[in-house]
Amino acid sequence: GESVGLHLPTLSVQEGDNSIINCAYSNSASDYFIWYKQESGKGPQFIIDIRSNMDKRQGQRVTVLLNKTVKHLSLQIAATQPGDSAVYFCAEKGKTGGFKTIFGAGTRLFVKA
Amino acid sequence: GAVVSQHPSWVICKSGTSVKIECRSLDFQATTMFWYRQFPKQSLMLMATSNEGSKATYEQGVEKDKFLINHASLTLSTLTVTSAHPEDSSFYICSARDRGMTNEKLFFGSGTQLSVL
Numbered sequence: 001g002e003s004v005g006l007h008l009p010t011l012s013v014q015e016g017d018n019s020i021i022n023c024a025y026s027n028s029a030s031d032y033f034i035w036y037k038q039e040s041g042k043g044p045q046f047i048i049d050i051r052s053n054m055d056k057r058q059g060q061r062v063t064v065l066l067n068k069t070v071k072h073l074s075l076q077i078a079a080t081q082p083g084d085s086a087v088y089f090c091a092e093k094g095k096t097g098g099f100k101t102i103f104g105a106g107t108r109l110f111v112k113a
Numbered sequence: 114g115a116v117v118s119q120h121p122s123w124v125i126c127k128s129g130t131s132v133k134i135e136c137r138s139l140d141f142q143a144t145t146m147f148w149y150r151q152f153p154k155q156s157l158m159l160m161a162t163s164n165e166g167s168k169a170t171y172e173q174g175v176e177k178d179k180f181l182i183n184h185a186s187l188t189l190s191t192l193t194v195t196s197a198h199p200e201d202s203s204f205y206i207c208s209a210r211d212r213g214m215t216n217e218k219l220f221f222g223s224g225t226q227l228s229v230l
Binding site for chain 1: 156162
């Protein structure tokens with residue numbers, strides 16, 4: 001069945017450094033991928049998305065990379081700040097199943113001052 | 114930007130009672146809303162897809178008689194946890210898709226923490 005998983009459950013980085021959060025997905029039919037940030041006690045917040053016809057997309061301080069060959073997704077955060085501390089989820093939407101979005105396990109990012 | 118309002122943000126109830134959670138899209142219309150459940154330090158688990166004007170579609174293993182979903186308008190979906198028990202204690206989150214947008218971006222509510230005593 002479909003699954004989206006993460007390589008690392010926790011990540012600790014120094015303030016100012018770059019962060020890289022990884023995600024592996026198993027459904028090769030997925031055509032849309034999203035990264036969400038969730039702070040404690042709150043709902044997920046959209047960060048950036050990418051379609052399967054792209055391999056890279058950049059936002060403000062964030063970049064998402066998609067490698068369809070190995071079914072791997074990553075989120076890069078430049079100049080990580082204390083406010084970036086949260087749990088990050090990758091999510092996927094397949095071509096079938098309507099618009100439902102399946103979430104991966106999540107990675108907790110700690111930013112050390 | 115699009116805003117999804119979820120209410121209440123937290124609720125404590127006695128075992129056996131029912132609890133209703135509301136999810137409203139404030140500045141857009143949503144033909145489809147989703148309900149998720151999240152346990153501490155775990156990911157979001159999709160419970161059901163709420164469709165305006167029709168029956169909800171439940172994920173495998175989710176009891177439809179336990180978790181009643183009503184999507185009576187384009188801006189409101191409700192989740193009712195019936196005869197709640199302590200094992201139903203969890204963080205419930207709704208999300209909605211803007212029917213006026215061509216992408217698949219979802220907007221999430223702030224979640225409801227349910228504690229059943």
